[in-house]
Amino acid sequence: MCTLISKYNVAGPRYTSYPTVPYWDTYHFSLKAWRGTLQDSFRESNTNEGISVYIHLPFCESMCTFCGCNKRITKNHDVEVPYIKSVIKEFSMYRELFNEKPIIKQLHLGGGTPTFFSPEHLDRLLSGIFSIGRKAENCELSFEGHPNNTTKQHLATLASHNFTRVCYGVQDYNEGVQKAINRVQPFEKVYSATFQARKEGYTSVGHDIIYGLPFQTQDDVINTITKTIELLPDRIAFYSYAHVPWMKGNGQRGFKEQDLPSPKQKRKQYEIGKRMLTKAGYVEIGMDHFALKTDPLYEAQQKGTIHRNFMGYNASKTQVMIGLGVSAISDSWYSFAQNVKNIEEYQKLVDDGILPVFRGHILTGEDLIVRKHILNLMCDFETSWEDPSLYFPELPDVLIKLKELSNDGLLEIHSKKIKVTRKGRPFVRNICLPFDMRLQRKKPETQLFSMTV
Structure with missing residues (x-):
């Protein structure tokens, strides 16, 4: 295996889309063409399949140095209401393109930190979205939670809108590793957040774990997986840390290349983690993902209905995915469109009644x-x-x-x-x-x- 790792450890996409974003033909893309393919795809699929909605909530109170998401670091919560108004208006602009009310089959709140927003403001956001599109009978609603600030009120508010899935970013339980990535959260916080979600009726609780982090050892991974198995989350994303400081600004420059595990050590971390998860009853799903046999993701694997898009792996497919918010990417199956990455520019375009798309690709x-x-x-x-x-x-x-x-x-x-x-x-x-x-x-x-x- 070590020889294969040396041989095949090359740079390559994670393929949440094809073509990948760096290879989009932006020259031949236009808003008119994007709207046209979206309308065609919606007519083909909405009644039988519904649509997916991804909402990007970019605000965080602190910078996690492993993260590559588009985010704005701030402690000013006055930004919440203006941003929510823009997201709701953006979705209403998409509604105007469709010949009927969209059926929302899947909705995911990502970030940033979605629980940066107060429960009251999340309620306002979702009430606005669901007044424009109606929920499918068996809708799949999920959000990314931060164990340090996801409260009982957050969970209850989202559950009142039929949310049944939450994914908590755990990463690693070693305090030294947590300090290196600026994400300090003790096991007790994760335990409490996991327990509270189940108490509120969430049927699928996921944990994200990362291997290959700075200063992380094989023993750290064993400790993290052991603690994770104690809580037995329904899904686990066991990711490889992607060190690409040239793309992600200064966040990943707080440590050196030599602080990272070698490719050989990194692969050992993965292999031992995978063995532990498999022994505990988890089944490998696609790339980097594991699920218990009671989780819908496992059931989808058995039926051959798993889908992968910009929201990751999903238990079912929709042909249309609308991305709302700054930097979000939409997918009509026949084309992709990405929103502008600057929050002020995004809000200005939406206020002016213009879809805030700045680039895209029409598939050949x-x-x-x-x-x-x-x-x-x-x-x-x-x-x-x-x-x-x-x-x-x-x-x-x-x-x-x-x-x-x-x-x-x-x-x-x-x-x-x-x-x-x-x-x-x-x-x-x-x-x-x-x-x-x-x-x-x-x-x-x-x-x-x-x-x-």
Whole structure:
């Protein structure tokens, strides 16, 4: 395994979309084209499938140095109401594009820190959103919670809107590691937040854990996983820390490269964590994710209905995803659109009645085919071209590039499909790379992505 890590530890996308953002063709993108593909996709899917809504709430009271999200550090809570007004107005602008009221099948509050907002203001936000779109009968509503500031009132308010899922950012329980990443939260806080969520009726509580953090050791990972298993969250995201200080400003410059575990040490952290989780009854779902067999994500895996988009892994798919708020990305399946990243610019555009989109990409026919293959690999660890519509001219070249990974036992190549082996699952990003036509045709001159292993 160590030899494979050295061989395949290269920079590569995490494939929450295809094409990946650095390879969007922004020159041929326009708001008119975006609106058109969105309206077409909505007509195709809303009645039977509904839409997903992602709301980006960017404010945090302090900077976590491992984080790559778009955020604004402030202790001024006067920013809450003006921002909420803008988000609700933005969604009303999208409603005007549709021929009927959108059915909201999924909604996720991300950040930033969603629980920076008071329970009263979150109630105002959600009441406004659900007055514009109606909830599906079995809607999936979730939010990202900070264990230090998610209160009983937050949980109760969101539960009153039918929220059933919360994901807490845990990262690591070692105090030295927590100080390095500026995210100090004792086990007791996580225990309390997890217990309170279940008491309020949340049926899926998730924990995010990160390996490869500065000063983190194998013993730290063992300790964190042991404590996590005590609480038995329904889902666990066990992420690799992505060290990309050139992209994320000064936040990741508070420690040096030599403070990080080596790739070999990092992989050992993952392998031992995975063994512990599997022994405790968790099942590996897609890349970096684990779930108990009682969780809907496991059930979706068994049914083959898992979907991956900018909100991560989901138990079901919608063709349309509307991203609201600063920097949020929307997906019509046929195109992507990203909002401006500056809060003041975002609010000004919305106040002026202009969709706050600053860039996007209209998918070509080839993009749509490749997107499907990469989605299959990331969700199901296999893909097929038995359906002639999923064949594309460069596929034979892709299979040639995959031959070496096959020789290393990372995947099986059949006449009309490929299947990732258990040994190959940690390398699924590498297996997707040959399919990435845009990256293959134009290799980046500088490092754009985190390392794959």
